[in-house]
Amino acid sequence: MGEYETPEMDDYAKTPELAPCSMAHSQPFIAAPNHQEDLGFPGELVDNWQEKAIEKFGELLTKYRSLRVYMDGCVKCGACTDKCHYFLGTGDPKNMPVARQDLMRKVYRRYFTFAGKYFPWLVGAEDLTKEVLDEWYTYFHQCSQCRRCSVYCPYGIDTAEISMAAREIMDHIGQGQKYCNEIIGKVHVLGNNLGLPAKALRATLDDLEEDIFDDIEVEVKLPLDVKGADVLLVTPSADFFAEPHIDGLIGYAKVFHQSNTSWTLSSYASEAANFAMFIGSYDQMKQIAERIRKAAQDLGVKRIVVGECGHAWRVAYNFWNTLAGPFDFLDQSVPSPMHITEFTYKLIEEGKLKLDKSQNDHMTLTFHDSCNVARASRIGDDPGGQFFYPRAVIKAVCNNYIDMAPDTIHEHTYCCGGGGGLLTDDLMELRVKGAKPRMEALNQVTENNGVTHMAAICAICKSQFSKVMPKYGFEMDGVVSVHQLVSNAIVIEPDEVEEDEEEADNNGPSDEQIEEREEA
Amino acid sequence: MEYTLNGATFAADEEGYLTDLSQWNEELAVLIAEDEKIEMANDHWEVVNFLREYYEEYQIAPAIRVLTKAVKKKLGADKGNSKYLYELFPYGPAKQACKIAGLPKPTGCI
Numbered sequence: 001m002g003e004y005e006t007p008e009m010d011d012y013a014k015t016p017e018l019a020p021c022s023m024a025h026s027q028p029f030i031a032a033p034n035h036q037e038d039l040g041f042p043g044e045l046v047d048n049w050q051e052k053a054i055e056k057f058g059e060l061l062t063k064y065r066s067l068r069v070y071m072d073g074c075v076k077c078g079a080c081t082d083k084c085h086y087f088l089g090t091g092d093p094k095n096m097p098v099a100r101q102d103l104m105r106k107v108y109r110r111y112f113t114f115a116g117k118y119f120p121w122l123v124g125a126e127d128l129t130k131e132v133l134d135e136w137y138t139y140f141h142q143c144s145q146c147r148r149c150s151v152y153c154p155y156g157i158d159t160a161e162i163s164m165a166a167r168e169i170m171d172h173i174g175q176g177q178k179y180c181n182e183i184i185g186k187v188h189v190l191g192n193n194l195g196l197p198a199k200a201l202r203a204t205l206d207d208l209e210e211d212i213f214d215d216i217e218v219e220v221k222l223p224l225d226v227k228g229a230d231v232l233l234v235t236p237s238a239d240f241f242a243e244p245h246i247d248g249l250i251g252y253a254k255v256f257h258q259s260n261t262s263w264t265l266s267s268y269a270s271e272a273a274n275f276a277m278f279i280g281s282y283d284q285m286k287q288i289a290e291r292i293r294k295a296a297q298d299l300g301v302k303r304i305v306v307g308e309c310g311h312a313w314r315v316a317y318n319f320w321n322t323l324a325g326p327f328d329f330l331d332q333s334v335p336s337p338m339h340i341t342e343f344t345y346k347l348i349e350e351g352k353l354k355l356d357k358s359q360n361d362h363m364t365l366t367f368h369d370s371c372n373v374a375r376a377s378r379i380g381d382d383p384g385g386q387f388f389y390p391r392a393v394i395k396a397v398c399n400n401y402i403d404m405a406p407d408t409i410h411e412h413t414y415c416c417g418g419g420g421g422l423l424t425d426d427l428m429e430l431r432v433k434g435a436k437p438r439m440e441a442l443n444q445v446t447e448n449n450g451v452t453h454m455a456a457i458c459a460i461c462k463s464q465f466s467k468v469m470p471k472y473g474f475e476m477d478g479v480v481s482v483h484q485l486v487s488n489a490i491v492i493e494p495d496e497v498e499e500d501e502e503e504a505d506n507n508g509p510s511d512e513q514i515e516e517r518e519e520a
Numbered sequence: 521m522e523y524t525l526n527g528a529t530f531a532a533d534e535e536g537y538l539t540d541l542s543q544w545n546e547e548l549a550v551l552i553a554e555d556e557k558i559e560m561a562n563d564h565w566e567v568v569n570f571l572r573e574y575y576e577e578y579q580i581a582p583a584i585r586v587l588t589k590a591v592k593k594k595l596g597a598d599k600g601n602s603k604y605l606y607e608l609f610p611y612g613p614a615k616q617a618c619k620i621a622g623l624p625k626p627t628g629c630i
Contacts, residue, residue: 029534178534183627193628200578207586238629241583241614243602273629309629423629425535425615459629467612476606 004429006471007089009440015082019091023433028141028426031176038185039284042174049173050128054111056172060165061112066158067165071108073155074101080149080159085414086142089433094139097149097159103135104162137175140166142430145278145420146371151411160420164280167421171279179424180275187288192237192271198224201267204240212250218492220257222249222265225299229264231256232296234272234316234337235307236459244481245462248308251483254490255344259352263305269295272312273459277319278421289315289323302331305338308481310370310419310458313339317377339379341389341457344486348396354491357399363453364400365485366445367391368438368465369413370458384410390457390482397489402449408441416456418464432468439472446474455482525551537618537625544622553620556611564608564620566594571621581618581626 033043046052061068080097082088087095094100102124109116109125116125126132145160170176186195196204205222212220223229233256239249256263269292276284296304304327306316316337321327330336347353367390379385387410395401408414417434445451456462456479465479523530523538525548531539536555538544549568553560560568570590574582582590584602592600605613614626 179627186627194626194630195580195624195628197579200580203578204583204586207583207589211585211589236629241626241628242630243584246583246585463630 004432006432007436009436009443009472016088016091018093020093023086023090023092023095023142023430024138026142026427026430027138028422028424029178030137031178031181035178035181035185036171036174036176038188039171039176039181039281041171041176041181045174049133049175052173053128053133053169056169057107057165058112060168061108064161064165066161070101070157070162071105071112073157074098074105075155077154079152079154080157083149083152084143084159085146085148085417085437086144086430086434089417089436090142090430092142094135095142097153097157100139100143101157101159101162103132103139104166107132133170133175136166137170140170141177141422141427143420144371144415144417144422144434146415147375148371148412148415151375161280163420164278166280167278168280171281176279177421179426180279180421184275184279184284184288187271187273187275187291190270191266191268191291192240193273193275194237194241196237196240196270198267198270201240201265201270205265208246208250208253212253216492217494218257220250220253220492222253223263224265225267226262226264227298228300229262230302231261231263232269232292232299232301232304233263233265233307233340234269234292234295234304234312235265235340236273236309236312237271238459238463239307240270242459242463243466244477244479244484245308245459247484247487248481249483251481251485251487251490252307252340254487254492255340255347255353255483258354258490258492259347264299264301266292266295266299268298272306272309272316274312274315275421277311277315285315285319286323289320292320293324293327296327297329303334303338304330304336305340305343307340308457308459308462308483310372310460313379314372314376317379335381339389341393341482342380342385344483345389345392345396348393353486354493355397355486355489356491357397357489359488360398360485361400363398363480363485364402364449364451365394365398365480366402366404366442366451366454367394367409367482368404368416368442368454368456368461368479369409370456370461371413371415371419373457374413375411390455393482394455394485397485402445402451404441404445408437414438414441416458416461416464417468419458419460423460423464428467431464432471435464435468435472439469439474442474443472453478453480455480455485457482523548523551523555535619535625538622541622541624549620549622552622556616556620558609558616558620560620563595563599564617567591567605567608567613567617568621570594571617571623575621575623581614581623584614587613 106126143163414437609616
């Protein structure tokens with residue numbers, strides 16, 4: 001990682017001066033041979049890589065009609081040019097969505113169009129040379145697949161799909177990205193991105209149960225692998241590990257506890273995330289989704305609820321049924337998968353949660369819409385539910401809430417700067433610079449409305465913000481989980497303790513817990 | 521990359537995490553820490569040793585919350601918070617302390 005400077009925040013997302021090639025040096029680490037081979041990709045760049053790449057490109061054009069439409073459809077209107085946070089943060093013109101697309105489009109024209117085959121110089125067609133491949137690796141790893149540009153494109157060209165296709169082609173010739181591919185390999189073996197074995201997961205959950213008991217003197221359980229539970233909670237494994245994610249996990253547990261929901265986590269499918277989407281691999285995505293189906297079947301649950309994870313929700317809501325369905329063994333009278341914010345909000349509406357909003361009075365909140373939830377899916381049955389439910393939950397548990405500027409939220413939301421498989425230390429400069437538009441919008445409400453904290457419903461967003469916010473002068477704990485706010489506000493009465501203890505008589509409290517209580 | 525100590529070389533990945541965990545020793549930890557611009561003091565060692573014990577049992581680094589709790593027990597309440605851990609390991613207690621402890625880098629959305 002070289003030295004770089006955090007950009008100065010402007011008043012409002014101004015279009016930057018062009019800085020050609022300013023990010024040409026930014027590339028993530030290439031996957032090691034074992035990480036590649038674990039996923040069935042060649043370990044290293046194959047000798048006939050050019051031929052193989054064109055062959056794969058042709059296959060994708062046949063398989064995904066959308067890709068061909070995107071390759072053919074651009075009229076160079078320029079509507080997308082100032083919409084990408086990476087362009088706004090870096091000024092590198094190759095980070096204009098149209099320029100990113102053109103890296104692939106020029107190769108498409110050369111090999112797949114009549115004009116490009118015979119008169120390449122007339123139509124901007126180019127051979128797929130090693131230089132072009134390097135440019136692909138550089139700039140298709142400067143796209144977080146957030147799809148903000150596609151909202152403004154009059155043709156709906158989706159740069160995310162183009163970058164997914166490019167990454168898939170690169171994987172198939174042996175040039176994959178370390179961060180994503182190493183992680184996908186871990187999911188196949190251990191069931192989660194972290195590489196958290198079942199024993200460690202149980203120990204972490206025990207520890208959290210202890211913490212909650214110390215805090216509120218109520219036994220709130222975090223059940224694992226409980227057969228016959230009603231709800232399987234599938235959540236990003238960062239919820240077991242990182243801050244502020246883990247506070248959100250405690251929030252889910254309290255919601256389940258107070259609503260008397262019988263629920264469980266699974267050690268076999270201890271991950272909601274599906275990084276295979278980032279590398280455009282349908283096969284890998286299917287394998288990961290099938291783990292969740294198997295876990296749900298083995299545990300005999302009736303429904304699946306998904307925790308706070310952005311792209312996982314896109315995969316769950318949009319693709320699970322195709323990848324691993326039909327989920328006809330689940331209770332058909334309620335939607336599965338259900339987003340945790342919808343689950344919680346419905347309980348609030350039914351009056352099943354006792355809340356004290358004043359517990360969050362020390363904060364003034366705003367909400368960061370995560371790209372994959374905001375632009376690629378929905379929560380609940382109504383249009384715009386993905387904007388409504390998280391805000392409705394926050395407003396039900398907090399007195400002070402302010403939205404950021406309208407063109408930076410809802411479907412216009414800015415990416416956190418770390419999505420799409422870019423949340424890795426080797427891309428830190430890109431991540432810091434790409435966060436600039438969001439930081440400017442946050443700064444505006446901080447200065448004008450006294451906002452102190454920004455809530456999010458995505459593990460990537462939370463980790464990215466806690467890393468980059470200090471660079472812009474905010475506190476690292478200025479980002480919070482939505483269910484962390486629920487956790488603060490939820491009032492669990494002491495009389496529920498007695499009930500719970502009676503019920504739990506059979507397996508009783510552990511010796512440690514007894515010891516601790518005696519000490520207390 | 522690799523580390524050189526007393527004439528012997530120790531292989532590490534691109535980011536400086538040891539490739540062979542069994543090669544770790546305290547002298548090497550000091551060298552890795554120097555690379556990270558960290559001078560190992562008592563509190564650093566407490567964290568590093570706890571990470572190694574935890575890894576030995578669970579084959580992974582502990583959650584930040586588990587780590588802060590352990591630090592609290594060993595070093596007192598004023599030090600058992602993530603702010604102090606970031607003072608010790610400015611690049612993040614999980615990743616930087618793991619590197620010095622010779623453990624693999626935790627991966628995922630963290």
